[in-house]
Amino acid sequence: MLDPAYQADVVIVGAGVAGLSAAHRLTSAGVTTAVLEAAPGTGGRMSTEKVDGFRLDRIGQLLSTAYPELRLTPGLDALVLRPFAPGVLLHSDGRHHRAGAVASAGGARGALHAVRALASAPRATGALRASAPLGTAVDQARLGSALTRLAAMPVERLLSRPESPARQALAARGVPARTVDGFLRPLLAALLCDPELTTSSRCADLALRSFAAGRLCVPEGGAEMLPELLRRGLPPGTVHTGVRVTSVSTNAVTTAEHGEIRCRAVLLATDARAAADLLPGLRVPDFHRLTVVHHSADEAPATGAALLLDADRGGPVAHTAVVSSVDPSRAPAGRTLISSTVLGPPPADLDTAVRMHLSRLYGTSTRRWETLAVHHTAEAVPAMRPPHDLRRPVRLLAGLYVCGDHRDTSTVQGALHSAHRASTAILTDLGAATPMHTSEPLPTTQAA
Template identity: 85%
Template sequence: MLEPTYQADVVIVGAGIAGLSAAHRLNSAGVTTAVLEAAPCAGGRMATEKVDGFRLDRVGQLLSTAYPELRLTPGLDALVLRPFTPGVLLHSDGRRHRAGAPANAGGARGALHAVRALASAPRSAAGAVRSVPRGTAPLGTAVDQARLGTALTRIAGTPVERLLARPELPAGQALAARGVPARTIDGFLRPLLAALLCDPELTTSSRCADLALHAFARGRLCVPEGGAEVLPELLARTLPPGTLHTGVRVTSVSTTSVATAEHGEIRCRAVLLATDARTAADLLPGLRVPDFHPVTVVHHTTDEVPGTGASLLLDADRGGPVAHTAVVSEVDPTRAPAGRSLVSSTVLGRPPADLDTAVRTHLSRLYGTSTRRWETLAVHYTPEAVPAMRPPHDLRRPVRLMAGLYVCGDHRDTSTVQGALHSAHRAASAVLRDLGATGSMHLADPPRSIPRAA
């Protein structure tokens, strides 16, 4: 419990990964912090539900083995990342095809993986695999595939500053303007960017899409071992005792104090808002609230092991509500008890009324097996899961509003875990500059919020 007269150098409102990582950076520089969280526990959208030995992420954002801030953020040294099989599986015309960049750094600059069919046996049952003409693939002709490989090679080696200097359009328009064939866009780039950006309509800023492709071509998609909640747990666990206070509702903020419903006024030298965009705007009217991409994650279990291994499976046909799915227990065995498979599937946009039936039918086609006996463990719908990044999108939205008042979160940067952590890095640097506290923290501008792998 906080006493009304409790004072700290900096009060941080919000205990998501942005607020917790900012607290780490400030404490490491000798600045005392108090992190106030209205919810009963820390983490925000990085939450994991535990059901009968399963670990079920609520939003399930994909991470990257090469996100710079995962390496630079104090407190995440013990984080273990579980990578997917390199590349992705694309379901198209009743078959599954593998495409993507090689896993090793040298190969990441090489050509696109050769497309190969994984499910070729014709079947007649509803939702089963059907035969397609030899050579058919969601990436278009062999020439299209070679061009795409060249384009990924080029974007992997392009400096980030040059990507950000390109003209900004909606991603779909930019890809078409560059001469990318429509079949390649719809068969590969659209489902891939939908998985990375939660935007199947490709309305995201082309610069953000380029960064996502740059990341994909250079690294590996992954999930944190143990579930999304591991990130905030690690950050909270290593903060000094008495730093984090949950169940504290902040009702107003100023440059030198915050007012709380439970403990009155708390005085400080600076305030950092690290909440979601809507809560930040409620506390500071005038802050822009972006649009959001809704996300629904549906978790199933079965005693069978669907034959996709540790791959991320995307639907190139858009033949149902599922944008991407994976046997997550094959990627991270800690997420399911022994003898059970955990299949986690993501639905983008507003979910259909008959969600469970529609998802089961779609998954039956994607995996080429009956889902009738699969058990539904949980359905998590988050209407404001991912802030939209439509053009014009400022990748460096100001984190310093005025001396003593700061804001951070994925809505100030890129709408990724990397963006949330990077905005906290920028905000902590700004606070320290204003307070004149150098401590052990390097005050030069931190690395851009650019995922070098996705």
């Protein structure tokens, strides 16, 4: 079965977290693997820009400590997660309101405790208090119970629920409109980049389940640390950057720089549009557009390490955080990093609109804040409108596979899980007992 002309058992196209994590699983099983990346570096959308000692994420996707694949993926053992303050901070009617899990365990019991505590707590003085966005005490107790059930519900049972747009499903379950608009809409906008709640109810439930069962967090050092740790753990010479793949088949890929590379299987681990360019007929979803604006300040706003959401939708910013309070490594000593996300098309005068909105959200002047970077990403997050297949096939046919966040859920968990499924399918098809090929050297002129 093995042709000595093969240069690798598996060629992976794309060096984002999906491709790199699949490469880890394959190389660990003795499968010689080559990862080809057209860009000059690895990571794809999970990139971090360095500006004057600041570390600025291009997209800034939120993670959760409840994502199973962060624990299961080889190569991520050294990943350090920096959690936000428990729950979230809601801005509504000129005030801040705490909402969500507050127990240190971060589990389902914590989620229920938080809402009950808010329901019974006396009205606080100052900037932080609990009240309106969650509705009445009864509304809050019901919300707490719902979060508790989601946190404890097996995933397969959750996925068997009837599917509809998230807003329609919430209304059908009797969730009051004030709870949806005051808490669930801004929360799901932060988690799924979908403020209109058009996402599949099953995907929204998964996101709320992770919120209730864990803690929102970011990787220490920036989003790039996930792909960087995965890349470091691979055998030398596995990853090749600056190599553009022009066509694929079940036993070879053709590159613009080095011609044909022969193999036993090909795994497409690019974004959805690039995958469809190589394999016409693959589904290309709609995408959520976003812009991330990074500011520096001499003094940190008083919100601490909280994720601040705008429940009033009073401006372009959907959510914002003093990221340097969550992860001090992202800003030089004595400086503060504030990162804010705008969903959809940005306003014409973005900087002015964002500054005015942030001034209201944080309750402080932003006139002297310095704009460090503005990152626009038109196709940032694949939309997951119903009907949405959360387990889209990764095996197209024997020898040709595809993975990425467009095959599962539009999250880091989804990207890693699809890579897990794809690498398992490849190993099954190659045969665990089949001796693997000793690869020939690939071109090294542009290897990473």
